[in-house]
Amino acid sequence: MNQAQPTATYVNKWSAISRLFHWVSALLLLVTWIMIFTYENTDDSFYIGLHKAFGISLLLWMIARVISRVFIKAPPPVPMPKWQQMISKLSHFALYALLIAMPTAGLLMSVYGGRAVSMFGLFEIPVFVTPDRGLARLFNDVHTDIIWNLILVFTALHIAAALYHQFIKKDKLINRMM
Ligand code: HEM
Ligand code: HEM
Structure with missing residues (x-):
């Protein structure tokens, strides 16, 4: 009988599909942010186009x-x-909700601003609402001032928790998602 319970027994992997969903979401978030960061530093509208297309992909x-x-x-x-x-x-629930709310607010900001969204030049999401500057401004504020800050807080908390499990509790939690 194996009396000692090695911590490795706790590793109980997420399904391959769940792991793929997790890491591609994290990657899309990073790329979407890199695009807006590049846009803000170059003022080249090519990057805001990519920001929108990657955001909708997310x-x-x-x-x-x-x-x-x-x-x-x-x-x-x-x-x-x-x-x-x-x-x-x-916090996992919050991350799901935020990653849906953020691109939704971005999309609403664009269409209320009267701008269709090009998906990498392949097809377009048309302006499906009556443009309204007030609502465009509201969704802009929600996108940039509220939801983005919440994403930063919850992602930082999430990564800090993963590091706590890895280096302090040493319970191999991260291996479940690898
Ligand atoms: C999860 C997906 C997304 C993330 C994480 C994200 C993040 C951001 C961030 C960090 C900013 C800059 C905020 C600042 O200036 O401080 C921004 C701005 C912007 N985003 Fe997004 N975004 C996402 C999706 C979208 C989508 C889908 C659209 C439109 C279809 C969009 C349209 C815009 C626009 C137009 C701006 C510029 C606003 C301005 O300069 O006032 N975003 N976004
Ligand atoms: C270095 C980066 C990251 C690491 C090491 C990491 C690690 C993990 C681990 C180990 C789990 C599973 C927890 C468990 O089994 O109880 C998990 C779940 C999760 N992670 Fe991450 N993560 C990272 C980045 C992110 C990012 C950037 C996001 C989104 C903003 C995110 C969103 C989530 C969500 C929503 C879950 C819950 C999955 C579910 O319940 O379906 N993660 N993460």
Whole structure:
């Protein structure tokens, strides 16, 4: 009988598809941010176009991810105090909600501003609302002042938690997502 419970027994991987959804979401978030950062530093409208197209790609990716999350079971949580499990669940939920709300606000900002969104020149999302400068400004504020700051806070918390598990608790939590 194996009495000692090596911490490695806690590794209970997420499905390959869930892992793919996780890392491609993180990559799309990074690329979308790099595009707006480059735009702000070059003033070249090519990059804001790419910012929008990658942002919409993330929105579509997140919708597919939520559907897959409903159908594919998550692995059982690693042992941790109840309050930590609650915070983990809440912050994961918040990240899902924010990654959907952010591109939605961006899209609404654009179409209320009367601008169609080109998806890498392949097709266009037309202006499907009656343009309204007030609403365009509102969604601009929501996009840049509110949701973006929340994404920064929750992502920092998320990565700090992953590092805490890796280097302090040493419970191999990160391996579940690798
Ligand atoms: C998750 C996806 C997205 C992220 C993380 C994101 C992030 C950002 C950030 C950080 C800024 C700059 C804020 C600042 O100036 O301080 C910004 C600006 C902007 N975003 Fe997004 N964005 C996303 C999706 C979209 C989408 C889908 C669209 C439109 C279809 C869009 C349109 C814009 C526009 C037009 C600006 C410039 C606003 C201005 O200069 O006042 N974004 N975005
Ligand atoms: C260095 C970067 C990152 C690392 C090491 C990391 C690590 C992890 C790990 C280990 C899990 C699984 C936790 C568990 O099994 O209980 C997880 C889940 C999750 N991560 Fe990340 N992550 C990173 C970046 C991100 C980013 C940038 C986002 C989005 C902004 C994100 C969103 C999520 C979400 C929403 C879940 C929950 C998955 C679900 O319940 O379906 N992660 N992450």
